Amino acid sequence: MAGCRTCELTRRRDAGCAPQWDLVLRTPSWDVAHAYGTSVEGWSVLVLRRHAASLAEMTDEEAGELGPLLKSVSRALAEVVGCAKTYAAQFAEDPLHRHVHFHVIPRAPDQPEDRRGPGVFAGLGVPEERCVPEARMNEIAAAMASKLSGPARDKGAEQWGTLCVRSWHSEPSELHVLFLQSGSCR
Numbered sequence: 001m002a003g004c005r006t007c008e009l010t011r012r013r014d015a016g017c018a019p020q021w022d023l024v025l026r027t028p029s030w031d032v033a034h035a036y037g038t039s040v041e042g043w044s045v046l047v048l049r050r051h052a053a054s055l056a057e058m059t060d061e062e063a064g065e066l067g068p069l070l071k072s073v074s075r076a077l078a079e080v081v082g083c084a085k086t087y088a089a090q091f092a093e094d095p096l097h098r099h100v101h102f103h104v105i106p107r108a109p110d111q112p113e114d115r116r117g118p119g120v121f122a123g124l125g126v127p128e129e130r131c132v133p134e135a136r137m138n139e140i141a142a143a144m145a146s147k148l149s150g151p152a153r154d155k156g157a158e159q160w161g162t163l164c165v166r167s168w169h170s171e172p173s174e175l176h177v178l179f180l181q182s183g184s185c186r
């Protein structure tokens with residue numbers, strides 16, 4: 001959709017030009033990326049791959065992938081950044097991002113009280129010098145990708161894992177190109 005920055009970022013992934021941190025995983029309906037402009041390592045975003053402004057517009061397939069993906073990303077974050085739990089929030093209110101996307105935010109075991117719950121959003125939209133460095137974002141994204149793209153590791157992930165593997169097998173060359181080019185053509 002014209003004027004939607006979220007759609008622009010999705011097109012960049014489609015074109016194989018996304019940096020590594022912006023392309024953790026693609027499922028048939030969702031993209032997983034590390035958030036930018038954040039001081040929180042591992043702050044992830046699940047982005048609906050087509051433009052929709054409201055959760056009420058989700059198809060059954062999009063909604064069906066969401067639950068398992070929230071769980072899988074949360075488990076991967078626990079392993080990669082050692083969080084005690086994750087938060088999930090969906091607003092789509094930023095004028096440039098009125099497009100369904102879920103923030104999945106790691107909450108550290110020692111997170112200060114004022115950064116718990118909604119207070120965690122103080123860690124988004126921060127000045128560049130406080131942001132997670134791009135190299136670290138890429139490192140986290142790579143670790144997340146390896147946790148998420150392997151075979152389903154637990155029973156609960158099987159349904160989602162099967163769905164994604166089937167999709168990847170249907171377009172292996174495209175996926176290969178996406179990963180080969182990520183980070184190399186910004």
Ligand SMILES: [Zn+2]
Pocket residue numbers: 001004005006007008050051052098099
């Ligand atoms: Zn959009």
